[in-house]
Amino acid sequence: MYPADFAYYRASSVQDAGRLMNEHPGAKFLAGGHSLIPLLKLRLAVPPALIDIGRIVDLSGVTVANGRLRIGALTPHAEVAASSDVATHAAALADAAGQIGDPAVRNRGTVGGNIAHADPASDLPAVLCALDASIGIVGASGDRTVPASEFFLGMMTTALGEDEIVTHVEIAAGQQHGSAYAKFPHPASRYAVIGVAAVIAADGDACRSAAVAVGGLVPAPVRASNVEQAVSGEALTDASFAKAAQRVGEDLGDEILGDLFASVEYRRAMAPVYVARSLSAAAARARK
Amino acid sequence: MKVPVNITVNGRSYQRDVEPRQLLVHFIRDLGGLTGTKVGCDTSQCGSCTVLLDGVAVKSCSCLAVQADGAAVTTIEGLAEQGTLHPLQEAFWDKHGLQCGFCTPGMILASHELLRHNPDPSDADIRHGLEGNLCRCTGYQNIVRAVRHAADALAEK
Numbered sequence: 348m349y350p351a352d353f354a355y356y357r358a359s360s361v362q363d364a365g366r367l368m369n370e371h372p373g374a375k376f377l378a379g380g381h382s383l384i385p386l387l388k389l390r391l392a393v394p395p396a397l398i399d400i401g402r403i404v405d406l407s408g409v410t411v412a413n414g415r416l417r418i419g420a421l422t423p424h425a426e427v428a429a430s431s432d433v434a435t436h437a438a439a440l441a442d443a444a445g446q447i448g449d450p451a452v453r454n455r456g457t458v459g460g461n462i463a464h465a466d467p468a469s470d471l472p473a474v475l476c477a478l479d480a481s482i483g484i485v486g487a488s489g490d491r492t493v494p495a496s497e498f499f500l501g502m503m504t505t506a507l508g509e510d511e512i513v514t515h516v517e518i519a520a521g522q523q524h525g526s527a528y529a530k531f532p533h534p535a536s537r538y539a540v541i542g543v544a545a546v547i548a549a550d551g552d553a554c555r556s557a558a559v560a561v562g563g564l565v566p567a568p569v570r571a572s573n574v575e576q577a578v579s580g581e582a583l584t585d586a587s588f589a590k591a592a593q594r595v596g597e598d599l600g601d602e603i604l605g606d607l608f609a610s611v612e613y614r615r616a617m618a619p620v621y622v623a624r625s626l627s628a629a630a631a632r633a634r635k
Numbered sequence: 636m637k638v639p640v641n642i643t644v645n646g647r648s649y650q651r652d653v654e655p656r657q658l659l660v661h662f663i664r665d666l667g668g669l670t671g672t673k674v675g676c677d678t679s680q681c682g683s684c685t686v687l688l689d690g691v692a693v694k695s696c697s698c699l700a701v702q703a704d705g706a707a708v709t710t711i712e713g714l715a716e717q718g719t720l721h722p723l724q725e726a727f728w729d730k731h732g733l734q735c736g737f738c739t740p741g742m743i744l745a746s747h748e749l750l751r752h753n754p755d756p757s758d759a760d761i762r763h764g765l766e767g768n769l770c771r772c773t774g775y776q777n778i779v780r781a782v783r784h785a786a787d788a789l790a791e792k
């Protein structure tokens with residue numbers, strides 16, 4: 348399969364990428380290409396030009412400074428999964444990055460591309476919502492930072508403007524909590540049929556507070572506030588997680604996605620299973 | 636619009652003017668003689684197009700040739716050094732890790748990636764590491780044995 352013809356420009360910096368986008372209306376940014384190139388091949392996207400941002404070196408890498416874990420937009424999933432800083436400060440993100448697709452996909456796909464693309468079956472959007480991440484953006488009208496909860500607006504729809512580039516994501520470092528991601532992967536594509544990220548702060552053997560976000564079966568990740576409330580103050584036991592997880596149905600909203608592999612009903616029934624698993628795994632880390 | 640690229644494949648550098656839409660797998664296969672890299676699914680799922688790009692396994696059906704400009708590609712043809720099969724190639728042969736052979740170049744390069752990170756993998760690690768590669772013939776058992784055998788052979792070296 349060949350993509351339709353397009354022009355190709357390579358950006359040397361974020362500013363250069365912005366300038367090129369300005370000169371070539373309708374163009375698309377190209378990062379790892381692992382969402383975009385499949386779409387081009389199927390001709391579901393036919394942009395007149397691609398602006399390759401893949402070589403802007405300062406957009407790549409993981410750092411911890413001033414109490415913030417910062418992950419550059421071009422950091423490949425494999426690097427996120429292997430990073431000890433990510434494991435320490437945002438374990439759920441390391442879990443999720445390590446379960447994306449397969450090793451070759453993780454070598455090419457990037458954090459920025461994953462969230463800009465905002466496929467409902469992607470793993471990172473739910474994780475970033477649960478971890479209260481913020482997303483750094485640069486565009487013609489200046490820099491801005493958007494909380495993950497306001498970034499993902501719907502199926503493949505984000506707060507990102509046409510000319511805007513995701514530069515990084517940021518998460519508070521050194522938090523006293525445990526976090527984990529539990530995923531039901533599609534058996535062929537490995538994309539998330541259901542993915543749940545949980546963050547738990549422990550108070551001895553009880554849950555002080557919890558953040559839970561669910562993706563995969565909804566158009567954009569949702570925070571499971573009913574589950575969060577139900578688990579807060581309760582004992583950190585699998586029995587209380589299983590009970591709280593039943594509340595997720597109230598959090599999911601009306602639009603549940605289904606397909607030939609996993610129907611709406613099946614996904615709805617399986618959601619509490621993965622909520623409970625993510626809570627249990629997060630609690631095990633929170634106790635340490 | 637054509638774009639000049641310089642891509643090293645198995646140690647030899649190739650300067651070409653390519654259409655930006657050309658996929659890396661076609662760039663490689665159209666060089667002449669280097670058809671070991673296969674196109675199986677063409678939808679990023681099967682891994683038969685796996686090559687090493689600057690030493691790292693990628694699916695070349697999902698990369699553009701322009702993205703590989705300046706990089707060094709290793710294909711299955713480049714794995715044997717001076718006519719001596721790589722221990723992975725030897726192991727796939729010895730352990731009967733193939734039947735039709737279509738998936739084998741990708742399997743071997745994906746196994747190369749796995750052993751780079753984990754030189755002593757368990758059977759489960761091997762199955763996990765080869766998650767992005769599909770085989771329609773072998774049932775995988777002998778592929779897992781071959782990778783385990785290669786790991787042992789590489790450890791002895």
Ligand SMILES: Cc1cc2nc3c(=O)[nH]c(=O)nc-3n(C[C@H](O)[C@H](O)[C@H](O)COP(=O)(O)OP(=O)(O)OC[C@H]3O[C@@H](n4cnc5c(N)ncnc54)[C@H](O)[C@@H]3O)c2cc1C
Nearest residue numbers: 378379380381382383448456457459460469470513537538
């Ligand atoms: C076989 C396969 C399996 C996969 N399985 C999973 C999975 O299990 N879970 C999962 O989460 N994902 C999965 N993916 C998707 C993978 O994570 C992609 O790499 C990722 O979604 C996109 O990242 P990219 O760097 O490849 O982006 P590209 O494909 O280069 O770009 C995707 C989109 O984002 C835009 N974009 C890219 N970077 C930026 C930026 N910095 N700023 C603004 N816009 C930008 C592009 O213009 C484009 O519209 C899979 C992909 C494949 C091929």
Ligand code: FES
Nearest residue numbers: 675676677682696
């Ligand atoms: S041909 Fe590239 S993954 Fe199947």
Ligand code: FES
Nearest residue numbers: 734736770771772
């Ligand atoms: S040996 Fe035939 S596809 Fe694997």
